[in-house]
Amino acid sequence: MSVTTEAKPSTATIGQYLLDRLHALGVEHIFGVPGDYILQFDKLIENHQINFINATRENTAGYMADAYARLRGLGVACITYGVGINITNAVAQGYVENSPFVVISGTASTEEFASCRYLHHMFGSHKGQLRDTTQMDIFQKMTVAQELLDNPLTAQTQIDRALDLCLTYKKPVYFEIPRNQVEQTIALAPAASVTRLDEDHEALAEVLEEVSEFLKRSERPVIWVGHEIQRHQLSGPILQFAEKYRIPIVSSILGKTTISEYHPLYMGIYQGVMSIEEVKEYVESADAIFVLGVALNEIETGMQTANLNAKQKVLASSERIKVNHHHYPRVSMHALVNGLASLDLNLRFRSDYPAYIDRRLPPFKAVNDKKTSVQRLFECLQGFLRAEHLIVCDFGDSLFGCSDLILEQDNFLSNPYFATLGFGIPAAIGAAQAVPQKRVVGVVGDGAFQMTCTELSTAVRYGLDPIIILLNNHGYATERPILEGTYNDILNWSYSKIPQILGGGKGHYARTEEEMEHAFQQAFQERGTFHLIEVELEQDDLSPALHRFSQAIKKSSS
């Protein structure tokens, strides 16, 4: 029965409440494409503190919101009904790669559905129903909550609950708003708390006791950290745990830079046969392994070549906690990781593992008139990277090449699991909007570039300044080693002239090492405008990592 001194507003419109909640959770930009069913909501954004960022189309709006969410903890994309399903690829990717973003779709009003069986942008006749359920049915497969905001009595609870699920599971959620409901008034109730299954403290104590016991008998433990640790902001406690006992850390590829790659305990990326030899050897000869927040898919495991031979294994993800062969269903990843950090054991492991210094790329010195290669490109790039540079890469050799770069914490963003080609450019732009204090460096191939390059228009429109490095290897290089054919070819463009079309940005073409270094110099020293650097490569020039990957994937598909 406390007395509040400041009166809070007792009503809001549904649209206003949703925007206020998103803003309170840190959202300052919403990415979208307008359309008649969502215009009322777009107008509301225009009058709100949140900024509307126009994308050139829907799926790229999705990738931008995804990148924003991975970097800031929450992102939003806004679409119109039906034609907006262009965004599904981005949503599915956010779902399997744990990106907490919100999709808001407008739809027709109940009155419109009642007055006409066939409305534009709808998936067919809604017949007996007063709505088209198709889009919600589709999003049900790739989001953790779907709410139709058509009732002022329940809208607040629906919004609160869905956003809570988005932040709890770090996966997309979906709102559908009939356009006549955006301005409907709701009477605000005190925010309801969501009831959850309590942590089981006895179970937690048991798993920590078990871990303590085997740690005491261990001589060579290792921590394999994955992207879920980044999403749930658990890097801190993991470092506490690792530093206290001097346990080396390796990362999954999707989890790269969850821990700074300059940290003295960090060894490199573990990815089965695709790992560098020292990392592979260390992990596979460890006697205890902590697999924390790693998505154990075929990519993360190097086409299932990961060999976790350790006698003692702790597996923790948002889905399950497992020690060797038994599960702890009532312990959360969050509780376990914090529990590990608070253990107080009298232990200190030997530090004879390879230190980060061995993984550093050699310093780059351009050779006069020499045509550059993929390997030299990444050696050159490494020399320009500082703590303020955020690498955003597309799938393919962009990813594999980037995996060898050594980067600070939270300076890497990629999509190696759902592996949508064309993620790189829109994600780089979403990232530039999300963390303006950093300089974003997007790395993409020519196949990916042709899919989503129009989004560079958005960089010009909003004054964003990513550096885009285009690896022009003339085709779908990842596929050539699997099964070659003319379908892997791509028409060559004069990519570096694109800024002339957009009326902004700067283009560079580099064939030799010198030209490449010069272009990098210009791009890295100038902020305020995007730079597009096309690096001309040989068609069959693969990074060492892609070469290993291609061998692995070829084997698995034959």
Place this chain on the structure above:
Amino acid sequence: MSVTTEAKPSTATIGQYLLDRLHALGVEHIFGVPGDYILQFDKLIENHQINFINATRENTAGYMADAYARLRGLGVACITYGVGINITNAVAQGYVENSPFVVISGTASTEEFASCRYLHHMFGSHKGQLRDTTQMDIFQKMTVAQELLDNPLTAQTQIDRALDLCLTYKKPVYFEIPRNQVEQTIALAPAASVTRLDEDHEALAEVLEEVSEFLKRSERPVIWVGHEIQRHQLSGPILQFAEKYRIPIVSSILGKTTISEYHPLYMGIYQGVMSIEEVKEYVESADAIFVLGVALNEIETGMQTANLNAKQKVLASSERIKVNHHHYPRVSMHALVNGLASLDLNLRFRSDYPAYIDRRLPPFKAVNDKKTSVQRLFECLQGFLRAEHLIVCDFGDSLFGCSDLILEQDNFLSNPYFATLGFGIPAAIGAAQAVPQKRVVGVVGDGAFQMTCTELSTAVRYGLDPIIILLNNHGYATERPILEGTYNDILNWSYSKIPQILGGGKGHYARTEEEMEHAFQQAFQERGTFHLIEVELEQDDLSPALHRFSQAIKKSSS
């Protein structure tokens, strides 16, 4: 027990059989984007008579296949699993606008699913199942058949049945092929005939008798013809029926050019308040109306302003046959239309309806240095159009402006119902591939252009030569009259320089009437290369039809 002189092959692989069937049904091109789960099938296409056409991404491959299907009766798009759901928008559009195209997606093999719970491009863990069912569940909502071709014993039947449904309902179907099944051998059986519900001849006789009776009492009948008549190739019998009794014909907007607009019985497009006055007046004062193959959605009905006052109404679509208030569930549209054509009544109606000549746009004469307008653009364009020109237009003022053009039969392709922005360019390219004897003229706005312009790359790669007319009205013009805001603005590009990027095609920029006419002249007289003509327009310059549409949509959404 006949003796065949030529031995047919008794076996084929699943992939080969599918390609052979498609080829036998007239498919000469498959549009697609490669990816590891579909590479085996792509390779098979490369070795087949059918040509593989690389799209820059998946949804545009879908629009190209859609256009190809509308013009040739069957189209095919080919994608990899998961990331391929980028194509859903195109499939949904094909579903509601009746386009018979086939989507073929590769997927992982049963063995791969068995060996790993989490595979790349999948929507999550498939857990207890040996496949990921998500994509098929999604396609179930927008196709009339979905077949997983994972069994050589049933593959032939599955393929035959799905293709039959595609051609019967003129809607998309979906095949999913595990990559290790493409080369599986099947023992070919004689093609099984599909059993269908027989036509009810008594019911047909009854409806024709009923129609004959009211026709005899009618003084002012009219036929409103829609796109389903084009899809089912029933224009012939409808003209027979109309010509025999001199019944005037109007068209729906989606059905435009199902009947030649130069036919003396053709009056124009009927679309409620959006119709030209003479057409509206005639239709709404008719005493008998035949609504044949029209999708009665809000767009076709001019935002539900169609007033069908006729005392006698016959409604025929692929879904139902209805006379006034009663249905004939056992009569098909096909049977009814052919029945109407074969009627032999001693009737001849008066011909005092407005003839096509009244709808012709005035001859264009460029005014010196005068900035052009939307209206003048279409007047100018009309002067260049001949029987060999096929107009493909995007949604927005492109559609509304084009609706006033007078065109020969089958010379118009649009998407006014699902209304995906960005359909125009890929559809123009798919159309150019489908009917090389025609010259395709694509008409798109700047918003649509930015969504899918990268597909012009495909025109260059395959030597296709559409003329693309870009109405640059600086934003989403259709939305401005509904609810104006900065979200309706678009960054202006130097569009006419795009051929410099692609290394092919010719660009034109036109601001004045003279420049526009000159650009049209150059484009229309040169085949073998695409021409992109940017026409600079005022932001608030709407075609008369869009002005009427905006008023209608504004009214319905307020």
